[in-house]
Amino acid sequence: FGEEMVSKYQLIGLGPHSSKKKQDLDKLYELKSKARQIMNQFGPSALINLSNFSSIKPEPASTPPQGSMANSTTVVLTKKKLQDLVREVDPNEQLDEDVEEMLLQIADDFIESVVTAACQLARHRKSSTLEVKDVQLHLERQWNMWIPGFGSEEIRPYKKACTTEAHKQRMALIRKTTKK
Numbered sequence: 001f002g003e004e005m006v007s008k009y010q011l012i013g014l015g016p017h018s019s020k021k022k023q024d025l026d027k028l029y030e031l032k033s034k035a036r037q038i039m040n041q042f043g044p045s046a047l048i049n050l051s052n053f054s055s056i057k058p059e060p061a062s063t064p065p066q067g068s069m070a071n072s073t074t075v076v077l078t079k080k081k082l083q084d085l086v087r088e089v090d091p092n093e094q095l096d097e098d099v100e101e102m103l104l105q106i107a108d109d110f111i112e113s114v115v116t117a118a119c120q121l122a123r124h125r126k127s128s129t130l131e132v133k134d135v136q137l138h139l140e141r142q143w144n145m146w147i148p149g150f151g152s153e154e155i156r157p158y159k160k161a162c163t164t165e166a167h168k169q170r171m172a173l174i175r176k177t178t179k180k
Contacts, residue, residue, distance in 0.1 A: 032115070077107040114138055 079100055086093050095103070118134040125134075139145040 075104070075108070076111050077104055079104065114143075117142065 082100055082103060083095070086095055114135060117138040119130055121134040121137055122128075122130045136147070139147065
């Protein structure tokens, strides 16, 4: 393949290679770019505020192909924002250039993996809409992260499993033998 064919293949992803799929992917990249611009403009707190826009229906809910970040030009976390965050934690700390680059790459990879997994969850629901609950479910299950106010319509209380009679008898027997 020539370089042009390889770049087109990376843009379109795995088959079927149709003009409709290319248009859908272009729309997805455009929406992703707009989301990153919002994040750059308003910072991480925009995640919480974006929960108000769960009725917005971006199309499609397909996952971007691997290597799509190479085609993207917007950056979610800038070096300046990273330095501000480090100063907030410790005013005397300075990060090396290599460390900054690595942290920026980790942040980009994290965001891409969360968006990809959320798109897969939306597709699993047979929906063409990526909703806040898709992102929230992935963050809760995979990363054990709960973001207050981030699409929390319902509060799910922790339910303790009811103990069976057989379990109670076993526990009583264990307590009885340990007392001796």
